[in-house]
Amino acid sequence: VSRNPGEVEFHQAVREVLDSVGRVVGKHPEYGRAKIIERICEPERQITFRVSWMDDRGDVHINRGFRIEFNSALGPYKGGLRFHPSVYQGIVKFLGFEQVFKNALTGLPIGGGKGGSDFDPKGRSDREIMAFCQSFMTELYRHLGEYTDVPAGDTGVGSRELGYLFGQYKRITNRYESGVLTGKAEAFGGSHIRTEATGYGAAFFVKEMLAARGQTFDGKRVVVSGSGNVAIYTMEKARELGGIVVACSDSDGYVVDDAGIDVALVQQIKEVERGRLAEYVQRRPSGRYVPKRQVWEVPCEVAMPSATQNEITGKEAALLVRNGCIAVGEGANMPTTPEGAQVFRDAGVAFGPGKAANAGGVATSALEMQQNASRDSWSREFTERRLEQIMVGIHERCYATAEEYGVPGDYTTGANIAGFKKVADAMLALGLV
Ligand code: NDP
Numbered sequence: 001v002s003r004n005p006g007e008v009e010f011h012q013a014v015r016e017v018l019d020s021v022g023r024v025v026g027k028h029p030e031y032g033r034a035k036i037i038e039r040i041c042e043p044e045r046q047i048t049f050r051v052s053w054m055d056d057r058g059d060v061h062i063n064r065g066f067r068i069e070f071n072s073a074l075g076p077y078k079g080g081l082r083f084h085p086s087v088y089q090g091i092v093k094f095l096g097f098e099q100v101f102k103n104a105l106t107g108l109p110i111g112g113g114k115g116g117s118d119f120d121p122k123g124r125s126d127r128e129i130m131a132f133c134q135s136f137m138t139e140l141y142r143h144l145g146e147y148t149d150v151p152a153g154d155t156g157v158g159s160r161e162l163g164y165l166f167g168q169y170k171r172i173t174n175r176y177e178s179g180v181l182t183g184k185a186e187a188f189g190g191s192h193i194r195t196e197a198t199g200y201g202a203a204f205f206v207k208e209m210l211a212a213r214g215q216t217f218d219g220k221r222v223v224v225s226g227s228g229n230v231a232i233y234t235m236e237k238a239r240e241l242g243g244i245v246v247a248c249s250d251s252d253g254y255v256v257d258d259a260g261i262d263v264a265l266v267q268q269i270k271e272v273e274r275g276r277l278a279e280y281v282q283r284r285p286s287g288r289y290v291p292k293r294q295v296w297e298v299p300c301e302v303a304m305p306s307a308t309q310n311e312i313t314g315k316e317a318a319l320l321v322r323n324g325c326i327a328v329g330e331g332a333n334m335p336t337t338p339e340g341a342q343v344f345r346d347a348g349v350a351f352g353p354g355k356a357a358n359a360g361g362v363a364t365s366a367l368e369m370q371q372n373a374s375r376d377s378w379s380r381e382f383t384e385r386r387l388e389q390i391m392v393g394i395h396e397r398c399y400a401t402a403e404e405y406g407v408p409g410d411y412t413t414g415a416n417i418a419g420f421k422k423v424a425d426a427m428l429a430l431g432l433v
Pocket of ligand 1: 080153154155156157198225226227228229230231249250251252306307308309331332333358359361362
């Protein structure tokens with residue numbers, strides 16, 4: 001804590017992993033001798049830079065850019081870029097730290113990193129977004145490369161932003177290096193299913209958790225927070241698997257629709273028109289908009305937080321349990337606080353932590369890198385099958401590891417230990433570097 005003052009989200013993420021891996025270090029003294037814990041908590045490289053850009057009125061703005069290259073024992077640094085006013089070092093480090101273990105869990109050869117900026121894209125014109133992305137990449141490009149560091153999207157960074165970022169990378173380097181960014185549009189080297197992958201993957205993970213308890217999505221009420229990339233495709237797949245998605249939200253409030261959320265309408269409002277969720281009820285009479293309240297008050301059996309960190313505290317978790325929630329799949333990163341997670345554990349709720357449940361996005365990014373490296377493009381069906389197989393594999397790994405370490409059904413401990421061991425073994429093999 002004293003080494004990283006004020007970085008509360010990073011402290012929270014590290015504490016959660018260390019709580020789990022104590023069991024492993026006891027059994028493996030070689031990790032202790034090589035100071036793996038101390039090394040794994042220290043990013044290999046942290047980059048902070050100035051991003052200056054001009055808005056449509058001619059005013060100059062200065063933002064701060066970050067890239068945390070956390071761990072490359074398993075492969076090039078891999079992890080998204082987040083554009084949101086709340087971004088600072090502590091958020092990027094927590095996301096980068098989680099990413100290391102998440103990427104290890106996928107079984108694919110990718111290290112962990114994360115980046116972003118405190119830039120707020122809300123209400124900005126297309127030209128302003130492009131100006132910002134170009135300025136951001138003009139500094140970041142020197143640190144990237146398909147064998148070095150490969151960013152993707154995250155909150156506030158979708159295929160439009162990735163297009164502008166890739167365009168500027170290509171212009172500066174004079175290299176059509178498709179594998180340097182993932183989440184690209186299909187028109188220039190993107191993979192089928194990458195846009196949908198995090199949400200689809202989270203739904204597949206919950207399907208596996210339910211199956212492990214002899215249950216299915218069929219007829220279950222599902223509540224999803226957020227209405228961005230992860231939320232939209234979580235809703236789409238949960239519905240396809242038989243769930244009834246009754247509510248979703250944005251940072252202003254939530255919509256509840258007992259007839260089932262019209263996902264195409266949410267997508268039209270949020271992704272195409274870049275509007276606010278409140279507009280949903282003007283076009284869909286069965287919907288009701290509730291401003292300034294948390295979506296977790298809507299009763300459901302399956303909760304899928306897909307907006308941001310720390311959105312389910314002990315209070316919201318207790319309310320969910322009281323209302324009959326039996327499964328939680330984290331589409332977002334660290335949306336549940338440690339107190340919230342404890343409430344779910346005590347109540348026997350099946351709890352899929354983000355680093356397992358939302359790993360489908362980065363896994364499909366790795367599939368995009370494979371396609372780019374072989375100058376190939378796989379079909380949508382084949383890519384989705386690969387994604388589902390990967391999610392089934394992650395579920396199995398977490399489940400089996402939790403059993404092995406005497407905490408059956410504890411996916412958090414299972415995910416932390418399985419991810420940690422994979423990275424720790426690679427670090428040991430690579431020597432003191
Ligand atoms: P988007 O920007 O597409 O959507 C974010 C959604 O969450 C929006 O509806 C937004 O509402 C809401 N939201 C964001 N911040 C807050 C906040 N502070 N309070 C309340 N609501 C908020 O982001 P993504 O869907 O890509 O990401 C969502 C989460 O999933 C993040 O935690 C991200 O790290 C995680 N994730 C994303 C992956 C990806 O592939 N995109 C991969 C793995 C994890 P509003 O529009 O009002 O801002």
